[in-house]
Amino acid sequence: xxxxxxxxxxxxLLGVARHYIRDLVYGANDGIITTFAVVAGVxxxxxxxxxxxxxxxxxxxxxxxxxxxxxxLAIRAHExxxxxxxxxxxxxxxxxxxxxxxxxxxxxxxVPLLPFLLPLPYATHLQWSAGLTMLSLFGxxxxxxxxxxxxxxxxxxxxxxxxxxVALAAYGAGAVVAALAA
Numbered sequence: 001x002x003x004x005x006x007x008x009x010x011x012x013l014l015g016v017a018r019h020y021i022r023d024l025v026y027g028a029n030d031g032i033i034t035t036f037a038v039v040a041g042v043x044x045x046x047x048x049x050x051x052x053x054x055x056x057x058x059x060x061x062x063x064x065x066x067x068x069x070x071x072x073l074a075i076r077a078h079e080x081x082x083x084x085x086x087x088x089x090x091x092x093x094x095x096x097x098x099x100x101x102x103x104x105x106x107x108x109x110x111v112p113l114l115p116f117l118l119p120l121p122y123a124t125h126l127q128w129s130a131g132l133t134m135l136s137l138f139g140x141x142x143x144x145x146x147x148x149x150x151x152x153x154x155x156x157x158x159x160x161x162x163x164x165x166v167a168l169a170a171y172g173a174g175a176v177v178a179a180l181a182a
Contacts, residue, residue: 004088017147020100025159027067027101028140031109033163034063036133037170039112043126044174049116052125056113060106068102111136137163 010019017024038059042052075094082090091097115128141159145152 003083005092006088006090007092009092014147020097021144021147023071023097023100024104025140025144026071027064027104028108029137029159029163030067031060031064031105031107032111032133032136032140033166033170035059035109036112036129036167037174039116039129040126040167040171041174043129049122049125052116053113056116060109060113064102064105064109067105068098070098071101072098108136108140133167134160134164 010016035056039052039056042055072094075091075097079089079091079094082088112129112133114132115125118128120128138156138160142152142156144150144155148155
């Protein structure tokens, strides 16, 4: 017996952006932050430029796929609960949300690695990466404005501040472990 469905397939660019905004922001934020945390840890450990790129690329692949699959499984689990309760289906294509999360993660997560691909002095790569990370956090938050109708600067600042707190937490955890191991 088919369940009633409340899912409405989005139409047009704005409709698609609104439908997948949660997945896109979730994936982009995590991609930027986790890749920067990996880059900062590897670069901070005085490892080579190649090591930064290898570990960063591995993070993009493994964590990106894990985030996409996690989102897919979470939506499927929620749909199973709705079915068990006899409630209408909310989402017809969970895999599309997983794919949106994966693409956003990998695309945005590439940003912290870019300086390590450029012919810059190695000593400046981490500073450039930090700057691009903060700029991209603000940019993703500001890019929500046409979809959400919130002020662009408010969305940008929110994502910058919250993403910055996450980056500080990652840095702080690394500093504590380094101090304990010394």
